[in-house]
Amino acid sequence: MSNPLLDTSGLPNFDAIKPQHALPALQELIAAHRQKLADILAQPDAHDCASLITPMEEMSHELSRVWSPIGHLQSVLDDPAWRDAYNESLPLLTEHGTELSQNNELQKAYSQVSDNLPADADPALRALIEQELRDFRLAGVALPEAQKTRYRELAQEIAAIQATFEQNIQDATDHWHYQTVAGDAVTGLPASVRQRASADAKSNNVEGWWFKLDYPTYHAVMTHGENRELRETFYRAWSTRASDQAADLQWDNSEIIERIMSLRHEIAEIVGFDNYAAYSLATKMAGSANEVTEFLTELADKSRQTAKIELEQLTTFTGRSLQPWDFSFYMEKLKQDRFATSDEELKLYFPFATVKQGIFGVAEQLYGISVVENTNVSTWHENVKYFEISNANNELVGSFYTDLFARNGKRGGAWMDECVVRKDIAGTDTRPVGYLVCNFPPPDESGASFLTHTDVVTLFHEFGHMLHHLLTRITYPSISGINGVPWDAVELPSQFMENFAWCYDVLEKCSAHQDSGKSMPREVFDNLQASRNFGEALAMLRQIELALFDFRLHANYDPEKGANALPILNAVRAEVALIRHPDFNRLPHSFSHIFAGGYAAGYYSYKWAEVLAADAFAAFEETSIFDRATATRFREEILEIGGSRDFMDAYIAFRGRKPTLDALLRQSGIGKAA
Numbered sequence: 001m002s003n004p005l006l007d008t009s010g011l012p013n014f015d016a017i018k019p020q021h022a023l024p025a026l027q028e029l030i031a032a033h034r035q036k037l038a039d040i041l042a043q044p045d046a047h048d049c050a051s052l053i054t055p056m057e058e059m060s061h062e063l064s065r066v067w068s069p070i071g072h073l074q075s076v077l078d079d080p081a082w083r084d085a086y087n088e089s090l091p092l093l094t095e096h097g098t099e100l101s102q103n104n105e106l107q108k109a110y111s112q113v114s115d116n117l118p119a120d121a122d123p124a125l126r127a128l129i130e131q132e133l134r135d136f137r138l139a140g141v142a143l144p145e146a147q148k149t150r151y152r153e154l155a156q157e158i159a160a161i162q163a164t165f166e167q168n169i170q171d172a173t174d175h176w177h178y179q180t181v182a183g184d185a186v187t188g189l190p191a192s193v194r195q196r197a198s199a200d201a202k203s204n205n206v207e208g209w210w211f212k213l214d215y216p217t218y219h220a221v222m223t224h225g226e227n228r229e230l231r232e233t234f235y236r237a238w239s240t241r242a243s244d245q246a247a248d249l250q251w252d253n254s255e256i257i258e259r260i261m262s263l264r265h266e267i268a269e270i271v272g273f274d275n276y277a278a279y280s281l282a283t284k285m286a287g288s289a290n291e292v293t294e295f296l297t298e299l300a301d302k303s304r305q306t307a308k309i310e311l312e313q314l315t316t317f318t319g320r321s322l323q324p325w326d327f328s329f330y331m332e333k334l335k336q337d338r339f340a341t342s343d344e345e346l347k348l349y350f351p352f353a354t355v356k357q358g359i360f361g362v363a364e365q366l367y368g369i370s371v372v373e374n375t376n377v378s379t380w381h382e383n384v385k386y387f388e389i390s391n392a393n394n395e396l397v398g399s400f401y402t403d404l405f406a407r408n409g410k411r412g413g414a415w416m417d418e419c420v421v422r423k424d425i426a427g428t429d430t431r432p433v434g435y436l437v438c439n440f441p442p443p444d445e446s447g448a449s450f451l452t453h454t455d456v457v458t459l460f461h462e463f464g465h466m467l468h469h470l471l472t473r474i475t476y477p478s479i480s481g482i483n484g485v486p487w488d489a490v491e492l493p494s495q496f497m498e499n500f501a502w503c504y505d506v507l508e509k510c511s512a513h514q515d516s517g518k519s520m521p522r523e524v525f526d527n528l529q530a531s532r533n534f535g536e537a538l539a540m541l542r543q544i545e546l547a548l549f550d551f552r553l554h555a556n557y558d559p560e561k562g563a564n565a566l567p568i569l570n571a572v573r574a575e576v577a578l579i580r581h582p583d584f585n586r587l588p589h590s591f592s593h594i595f596a597g598g599y600a601a602g603y604y605s606y607k608w609a610e611v612l613a614a615d616a617f618a619a620f621e622e623t624s625i626f627d628r629a630t631a632t633r634f635r636e637e638i639l640e641i642g643g644s645r646d647f648m649d650a651y652i653a654f655r656g657r658k659p660t661l662d663a664l665l666r667q668s669g670i671g672k673a674a
């Protein structure tokens, strides 16, 4: 029987794809690609675009199409067989990737094409080749064989151990529960959370409430739980996940952190960098470690005074000294008191279905596209939906799946991932497809799910990534959509979109009150808007704390001394943070962005790109938020270009100048309160 993963003629056939297809599909495809590559390199004539770039792009596109469902399904399905299949297949993918980027013959072929490019060659093609040549260097193509071999071993182990890091967090989270019969445990909690906890107690044949550690529950307890002990219990459980301080030690990530850091340092040194931070910057907008640290320090300095005032106001309001498990709770109380706005009341305005239509409406208004659901598509779960985006002339641009509600076994957080990357070379035109995944509260008994305003912002964020992936005009897959975009610019389109979730004209269309069906009244919005800045400076310091920790961890690594994650974190906290954390706090152990994801020595990217996003949005504020000319310029200069040009040049083409910190500081109300 044929392997459904290898059928790349249309969308993945999720009904037919099973874990046992993963490894054989990958083996077969990689073997075929090796043969094809050998044939390409054996050609007697000099290489040109048609003989080299086109087939190489075709192969990498095909491989990513086959791999995409494997990576995706293991993160959204509660199925150990998928995880095994993923873990078993990942080494093949890593090995093949390194083999390609260390192939001297292949590198020479790219150089040859580069040398022979005519002066008027497509700039996108030129950018692609430059990027490939850079990646050959970064994989140590020119090194002696022994070092290349060591590089390959390291790359293998890094990929595998990062996956284990993430899986440990997921298992630690999924296996935790807290059961209680104490009536006051649920005081203040939203009805949906109480209902879920009560239903879970019943299905576990116990009395009272059975709480899980999924993000919606954790967030609700920290924000609304009147019971301080319950908040402390959740804080402890959350901040010690997968650590030596957790109740269950079988998912402890301590050793894994040490190993990851040591492997990363070694791989960076092999290819000629002092440390992994320097290696990470080789592919980013930021020019040097100094530039990153100075950027973060400047932001911290500018935010500190306002943050101190915020903290003082909060302490005065509560009249007590605050523990880390008190902040969200009292922040919420203070917002209710001062701005007459409450998370739970706002939530009644945001039924998921209305929010979704509102978001699609924003994209339609900005870019003249339309988003329509298609129900005739195979998916992996009953809650999954599929949408198609078309241009004004009805031409299909791309499409995406949504999988938005929390469930056991699904990786936490929210993200956008590629299913199919845009490709239009050698006469075949493939439209891009993406996955949009969130962990919103699951629909209640009536089938409705209500989102907090924070959830609404998250959905705008991920949809921003999706538009970046789908609206690309670049047709070479390796630099199309988000590919080839420097990592510290990738969060620009997403954080840019968040701004629309703070505009009345937009929220009016995203809202329909649970009881009246009416959209959000102006005065409710005004209160929300007024509350936006409160706590922003503290939140800014928190992000800078994470970013500096990540960067110093990688920049200062010393093989003699080990990772030193906790001492470095404590030093950064002493320097930047205003909120003290208890000694048992183990933030690094569940910091998957940097230990499992692509943000290693790159977490600063969020702040870096947020500066760009705020500055870009200011261009809309200077005209109007739906100004077509500005939107078209943003689409053409930023969203569509993928990795085809220098990002700062592109930004200047959109904005007419370099970005400044001003818009972000203004937007965050920093300096105002002082």
Ligand SMILES: [Zn+2]
Binding pocket: 461, 465, 491, 494
């Ligand atoms: Zn993002």
